[in-house]
Amino acid sequence: MKSLPLACLVFALAVPTMAAEPISPRFNADPSPHVFDGKVYVYATNDQDNSGKYWDSTDWRLFSSPDLKTWTDEGSFLSVTVFKWAKPDAKAWAPEAAFRNGKYYFYAPVGGDKIGVAVSDAPKGPFVDARTDALVDKARDANAGAEPIDPAVLIDDDGQAYLMFGTRVPKIVKLKSNMIETDGPILDIQVNGFPADDAKKKYGEAPYLHKRDGVYYFTFSTGWPGQIVYATATSPLGPYTYRGVVLDYLDISTNHQAIIDFGGQSWLFYHDSLLDGGGSYKRSITFAPLSYGEHGTIVEVKK
Template sequence: MKACLFLFLSVLAAPALAGEAISGRFNADPSPHVFNGKVYLYATDDASNSGTYWDSTSWRLYTSDDLKTWRDDGSFLDVSVFKWARPDAKAWAPEAAFRNGKYYFYAPVGGDKIGVAVADKPAGPYRDARSDALIDKARDANAGDEPIDPQVLIDDDGQAYLTFGTRVPKIVRLSTDMTSLAGPIENLVIKDFPADDPKKKYGEAPFLHKRNGLYYFSFSTGWPGQIVYATSKTPMGPYTYRGVIFDYLKISTNHQAIITFKGKTYFFYHDNLLPGGGDHKRSIAVEELHYNADGAIRQIVAK
C-alpha cells in the first residue's frame, strides 16, 4: 500500500503558479489541448536528451483539470512508431487534434519530415496513420528547409489547416481524414513588420488560433526570439504584424501555444525554470492571456 501511495504521489506535481514550471521534470514545446473537459499537454521530453542537443526520441504527456495541478502521464509515444523514420530521428515539438472520433498526433521526426499517428484515446496507444510521412522535404514541393513545429487549426466550417516550418512559415489545408493534404503547401505571408527592427521576422513555432472571427498567427522571431503575432480575416492570409506577446528569454528558443479553458485564455511557453536548466533543459509554464477591446493581445510579462 505504501509503495502504491508513493507511486501515485510521484506523478502529481505541486500546484503550478503563474510563471512556475508545471513539473519537476524538464519538458518543452508545449502543445496543450482541451479534450473532454480536461487539458492534455503534449511535450518534447527534455529530461531524456543529452543536455547538449535536442536529441530526445520520445514525447511526454501531462494532464490537468485546473491548470494548477499537473499529472505526469509519462512517455506515451516514441519515434520508433514511424517505421519509415531514420534511425537517428529526434522527437521535436509535437501537435495533436481531435476529429472523426479519433485523436491525431503530428510529429516532426528527423528535422525533415512530419508524421501523423492516430489513437482512440488522447493518451493513446497511437499507431502510424500512414505508411510514410505526411510532409516530406525530399518529396513535397515547398516543404521548406525544416518541416518542423506542426500546428493544426480546425476552423468553424470544418476545414483543417496545418502550419509548420522554420524561417519561412508554411500553411496547407488538410483533408477531412486529417492524414492527407488537401492542396499545395503555401507560404504564409506576414506584412508590415517594423521597418526599424530587423530582428522582427519569422523564425519558428507557428501557432494559429481564431477569436471573434479574426485569425491570430503567433510565432517566435528566431534564436533567441520574441513571441509576436499577426492577424488576418482569412486563415490563409496574408497576415498583418500586430505586436509582441512575450519577450526574449535567456535561453535560445521560445515556443508558445494558446488555448481557451473554462472561459479564460491561457498562454503556454517554456523557459529556464528549474535548477540545472538551460537551452536544452527547458520547463513549461503557463500564464493567463488577455485581449484589449480592439482585439489586440496584451503583452505578457513573465512572473
C-alpha cells in the first residue's frame, strides 16, 4: 500500500469520518450509550414500531455490544405502561440511563410533558417505576419548560448528579444521591457567544453533558433540522460559552447525540436516515470516532 504524505496523514487523523453503519436493521433513534461492566449498551427510541407519520412509539429498545463491531438487539425492554401514572398510549421519546448505588436508572420522557424514572438491578432490566409519580412534571414543577423531554444525566467527580432536559430553553437540576428525586430548583442554562451573524445558532433540544480534563462540554441540537454544536464551562450549571460545530445538518428533521469513551477512544453516537425506507420518523443509530484539538476544542465530525 502506498504511504500517505505526512500532511495528509495528519489531516486524516484530525478530521474523524462517520461510521455511517446502523447498529441494527431495525429503525431506532435518540441514542443513550453507556459502558456498563466493560460492555456498551445503547438505550433508544423505538422508531420501528411508530406510525411512520410521527414519533409515537410507546416503548424503548436496547442494543448491546462488547466491541462496537457486533451488536445484539436486546428487545423492547420497557413500555410506558410501567408508569401507572402515564397514559398507555403516551409517546416514548429520547431516553437516558445511569448507574449508581449498585442500581441502573432509566430516565424516560413520557407523553412530552413528564419524565419518569425506572430502576433495575441489571442493565437489561426488568425495570420498575422508582416512584409513584413523575420525576419532572410540566404541570407540577416550576420552570419545567414547554417540553420536559430529552433527559441527560451527569454524575460529577464529587458525586453530585445533574439532570439536563428540555426544548428551546435548556434546563438543569440537581438530583439527590438516590437518583430518583430532584434537589433544588430547576434552572435555565445560559449559553453565551453564539455567532451574531447566524440566527440559526441557538439551543433547540437534545442536551448532553460530559466532562473532560476538568471542562464541562454541553452538546445540543440547534433545532429542526439542527446542527450538533457544543459549548464549554467550568461548572455544570454554566454559564457556557459557544465553541463550534460537532456534527453538521443531516437530511432529517432531528439531530440527537451522545458521547462516550470506550476502548481508548471517544465516540459520537447519533441517528440518521441510513436504512431503506428511512427518514425523519424512521431513523437509525450509528456512531463515529470523536477527536479533540488544541485548547480542548472538539474536531467537527465530517460526513
